[in-house]
Amino acid sequence: MMNHAADVLANDQGFLGWPTDGTFRRGSVVTMGVFDGFHRGHAALVRRTVGHAQRLGLPAVLVTFSPHPLVVLAPGAAPRQLMAIDDRVRHALSLGIDSVVVLPFTASVAAQSVDDFVADGLVDRLGIRLLVVGDNFRCGRGGEGDVARLMGLGSNHGFAVDAVDLVEAAGQRCSSTEVRRRLASGDIAGARELLGRDDERVLTLRSA
DSSP states (O other): OHHHHHHHHHHTTEEESSOOSOTTTTOEEEEESOOSSOOHHHHHHHHHHHHHHHHHTOOEEEEEEESOHHHHHOGGGOOOOSSOHHHHHHHHHHTTOSEEEEEEOOHHHHTSOHHHIIIIIIITTTOEEEEEEETTOOBSGGGOBOHHHHHHHHHHHTOEEEEEOOOEETTEEOOHHHHHHHHHTTOHHHHHHHHTSOOHHHHSOOOO
């Protein structure tokens, strides 16, 4: 599946791994996450990211991971995939994202401290000026990089953090986990409401 992502990225504005060519020397506005299924909450993050980028005159960059982190961290608990990585890349670009960075999630990535992830990736490779994440977002070794920690790192490195409230639909907070639960129980209408669109790629639960 990663080969498919590489094909999409080669034909669009995207990168497999951190860019090394200085593309973002002027800076960027970044959102991060797995974005499996691209539900309403994900769409809200992208809208906020694109809006900030347009206001600042900078590219909007989406950083995502493949495979799902739990495939590496806890293989027995890894969820079934809602949306293939190449479909996620295409969907992000269709929503106004300028560039997608797909990071292969490996044991070394899982062991990386949030300080190094931010400094070596977001700052050095993307020239980040503003980070947009959900208010429950975490990254870095052991999930140490919560919003408060990211804000502190932003102060040190010269970027701001916009923590977006989680979106609710169908009586639940939108999450990929809840979409999977609705699909597994046969509640297609509920899953569709969480997604905010009809998408057969997602509404037919994918194999991992």
